[in-house]
Amino acid sequence: MSIKQDLTNKNISQRLSIIVYLNSVSNQYKLRHYGDIVYFSKKLGYCILYVNQNEIEQVMRNLTALDFVDRVERSKWDQIDLSSDHIEKQITDLAADAERKLQERQENTEQLL
Structure with missing residues (x-):
């Protein structure tokens, strides 16, 4: 049995990571409202957030609308x-x-x- 099947059988919400590229790194803490920050690169200006799978589309739209966010990408990690x-x-x-x-x-x- 795969890990994903095991998680869904136990009713544990799956989380996916999204990569948020920032124009201004000083505003990175505002991203906590949208998900859990697991990594932040001040030098490269990006942040990795974990978000519930069922909320990911809405969160990506909300993040794209922010003025300090350059772009938002869905991580390919779940496709490995x-x-x-x-x-x-x-x-x-x-x-x-x-x-x-x-x-x-x-x-x-x-x-x-």
Whole structure:
């Protein structure tokens, strides 16, 4: 059973992250009204908020209307496939690619000698 299915079975509200790019970083604390601030970069001028999944569209519209907000994006984090089958396939593909490159390098060095 996946984590998402387990959470919905237990009636736990799912939360998604959104990235808010700011024109003025001094107003970052005003974002607390819209969600939980989990990360803030003063240097790059962005903030990551966690928002309830069922409220995300409304919160994104409200944030876009603020004068100190440059733009708002939905995080791609929830689209990452973390299943063990997918991860194992990636590891095998990386290992096969590394082995192929190693063989090519050995063949090139043998040709030079």
